Amino acid sequence: MKPSKDAKNIHVVICSGTTCFLMGASELFGIEKTIEGSLASRITVEGSPCMNLCKGGSYGKAPFVRVNDTLISTATLPKVIEEIRRQASL
Numbered sequence: 001m002k003p004s005k006d007a008k009n010i011h012v013v014i015c016s017g018t019t020c021f022l023m024g025a026s027e028l029f030g031i032e033k034t035i036e037g038s039l040a041s042r043i044t045v046e047g048s049p050c051m052n053l054c055k056g057g058s059y060g061k062a063p064f065v066r067v068n069d070t071l072i073s074t075a076t077l078p079k080v081i082e083e084i085r086r087q088a089s090l
């Protein structure tokens with residue numbers, strides 16, 4: 001089934017600054033290939049320079065990913081996919 005014209009697009013921004021990249025962000029690129037077709041077509045994925053969220057005590061919470069306005073820390077593929085599905089169902 002095709003997504004309706006009104007289906008909300010989901011913008012995924014993956015921090016690819018050094019800290020996030022080393023902490024696992026590199027494994028998150030290509031996420032749209034791990035998601036089923038109709039949902040994947042609604043997703044745009046882009047990298048971002050350091051979001052300045054990894055400073056000070058937040059170092060251990062990298063990698064950071066934004067799914068529209070929702071920030072995910074210690075992002076993993078399952079966590080990001082879960083948030084994408086949650087937003088897709090809104």
Ligand code: FES
Nearest residue numbers: 015017020050054
């Ligand atoms: S490298 Fe990702 S927030 Fe700094």
